[in-house]
Amino acid sequence: MSEIDKLRRAKLYMDKLSGGVDPNSGMRVHEDDIVRDSRVIACFEYISRVLEWEIESFENRPAAPEKQRRRQVFINDDQFSQLQLNYGECKEVFEKKFPSKIDQLELFFNGIKFEEFHSPEEIDEDKYPQIRDIKDLPILVSAILSDADILLTGDKDFEDIKIDKPLIFTPSKYFDLLENKF
Numbered sequence: 001m002s003e004i005d006k007l008r009r010a011k012l013y014m015d016k017l018s019g020g021v022d023p024n025s026g027m028r029v030h031e032d033d034i035v036r037d038s039r040v041i042a043c044f045e046y047i048s049r050v051l052e053w054e055i056e057s058f059e060n061r062p063a064a065p066e067k068q069r070r071r072q073v074f075i076n077d078d079q080f081s082q083l084q085l086n087y088g089e090c091k092e093v094f095e096k097k098f099p100s101k102i103d104q105l106e107l108f109f110n111g112i113k114f115e116e117f118h119s120p121e122e123i124d125e126d127k128y129p130q131i132r133d134i135k136d137l138p139i140l141v142s143a144i145l146s147d148a149d150i151l152l153t154g155d156k157d158f159e160d161i162k163i164d165k166p167l168i169f170t171p172s173k174y175f176d177l178l179e180n181k182f
Contacts, residue, residue, distance in 0.1 A: 004058050011051040018044035104175055120145070132157040150174070 016023040094105045119142045143151040148166040
């Protein structure tokens with residue numbers, strides 16, 4: 001049930017209760033029931049008006065921008081241990097070079113959802129883009145096979161790779177993109 005539907009339903013219940021009707025059964029409430037007390041009825045009527053204002057306000061709001069879907073990051077155990085080590089290294093670098101962007105680094109690391117992804121044991125080099133340092137190929141292949149949207153790396157061996165997905169960014173270019181977008 002959408003938020004506006006919940007508001008409308010709540011208003012309907014308040015209207016029925018203020019009219020002395022059980023909103024569940026549709027039957028009139030007995031005269032001695034507390035919901036028939038004039039003070040309680042006044043409360044129901046007031047709540048109904050407040051809900052009406054909220055419904056009108058809700059209906060007149062501009063459409064909310066679509067929430068971006070949160071992507072999961074797929075990494076293997078080795079990459080996870082490197083990430084833990086790299087976090088400390090990243091923080092040191094950011095404290096020295098980008099002290100005003102530490103909060104963005106924190107947001108980034110806190111916002112990542114991890115899911116383990118096992119890199120293939122054997123990789124056919126001919127199936128994937130060429131990379132200068134062959135030791136980096138498992139990282140590139142894992143990013144491709146896990147259907148990652150973005151690969152963040154400061155490794156210059158990834159700079160000349162031309163692929164549509166994942167997009168490959170250095171951390172500084174990625175944070176610049178985020179700053180300009182938000």
